[in-house]
Amino acid sequence: MDTDTDTDTEAASATGGWRLTHDLDDFLTRAGAFLRSRPALHTVPLTVTETLRTRGRSVYGDGPPEFGVLERDGAVRAAFFRTPPHGLDLTSLAPGDADVLAARLAASGRRLPGVQAQCDTAAAFAEAWQRHTGTTATLRRRQRLYRLGTLTPPGPVPPGGPRVAVAADRELLVRWHDAFGEDVGQGTVRDSAQWADARIDSGAITFWETPDGTPVAMAGTSPRVAGQVRVAPVYTPPHLRGRGYAGAVTTEVTRAALTAGADEVLLFADLSNPTSNGLYQRIGYRPVADFEEYDFG
Missing domain, CATH: 3.40.630 (Aminopeptidase)
Structure with missing residues (x-):
């Protein structure tokens, strides 16, 4: 252009x-x-x-x-x-x-x-x-868009509870944002420090913390536009997965979006990850459409 x-x-x-x-x-x-x-x-x-x-x-x-x-x-x-x-x-x-x-x-x-x-x-x-x-066009990723039907919190809820990220969490957010980008294979779409600052300012990241106050997972939400909010990113460090933290924190940010007045709550899941797709459906998310991403080279 x-x-x-x-x-x-x-x-x-x-x-x-x-x-x-x-x-x-x-x-x-x-x-x-x-x-x-x-x-x-x-x-x-x-x-x-x-x-x-x-x-x-x-x-x-x-x-x-x-x-x-x-x-x-x-x-x-x-x-x-x-x-x-x-x-x-x-x-x-x-x-x-x-x-x-x-x-x-x-x-x-x-x-x-x-x-x-x-x-x-x-x-x-x-x-x-x-x-x-x-x-050459190479298919890199397939994602499924989900929309919340009826929120159904998964059980049992792991020990601990939710907490909104604050300025003191900036360094951790930067690290986890970088790690999330590596996990999904796309790097970081935004500068991680700028992303962390923006999310802290808007209160748009929630941690799940263990009873001793240690963050073990995070979930964020996009700004509400046209009545819809999208949950992203959802991240749990590899050594802490399989303990229910992602489901718990996703449930919390979903509930908060509904309480704040969202008409629709959405999220994307990588179709190569059956665990996350299964989790979101258990929480109450239902498929809307599938998306593909191609790399050109």
């Missing part, structure tokens, strides 16, 4: 209905109602754009964020965002529209590290990107 942030330049030359921009406000003006019309399926663009709006455009990386809106017959049909150096995040769209977008981005000389979307859309874009650029 051109380094200029003037949206009119590319919007005026939109191809196949796609309008591209670096302007977050313009993107939200055009696509905001569309994203909010299906908040569960659009949870990632909703929460990322809210973070960009409140925390600054460089929160996920130094490059200017990129956005796109597919408009046809007077209505928004799809949207994407990208926060360099990270990959493209697409809402659901038809294979033909994925091909048009891939062709346009490839023709502009862009180098994308990957794409994330619902399975059919991710596969269609990955195939089109390979065809238009000659690069």
Whole structure:
């Protein structure tokens, strides 16, 4: 995308209905109602754009964020965002529209590290990107999006209780955020220190502590946008797993989100991890859709 942030330049030359921009406000003006019309399926663009709006455009990386809106017959049909150096995040769209977008981005000389979307859309874009650029697309991860039905706390509850993270926990949060990124195989999407500061400021991380006050697991929540809150991350150090800590802390942050007025509580689980998928379903989360992430190289 051109380094200029003037949206009119590319919007005026939109191809196949796609309008591209670096302007977050313009993107939200055009696509905001569309994203909010299906908040569960659009949870990632909703929460990322809210973070960009409140925390600054460089929160996920130094490059200017990129956005796109597919408009046809007077209505928004799809949207994407990208926060360099990270990959493209697409809402659901038809294979033909994925091909048009891939062709346009490839023709502009862009180098994308990957794409994330619902399975059919991710596969269609990955195939089109390979065809238009000659690069190789490799499926890296499959995730399932869950939405809370009826909260059902797992039992037995492990000894101890919940506590909201505070400034004195910053160093631990940084370490655990880094470890979580390594566990899920994606590194850290945000600077861990900045992430920890933001979560401490908003009270958005809860620990499960043993009776002696030792944190043994954590769970966080995203800001509430369009009535929905997403639980992330959930992390327990490897040597402490299998003791019920993750289930207990996930239950606590879920309950807190409901108490605070969330209409929907969501979370993602890696489909290669049957333990976490089973745990979330026992708590009361129900499948919504599957997503795939491809690396390009």
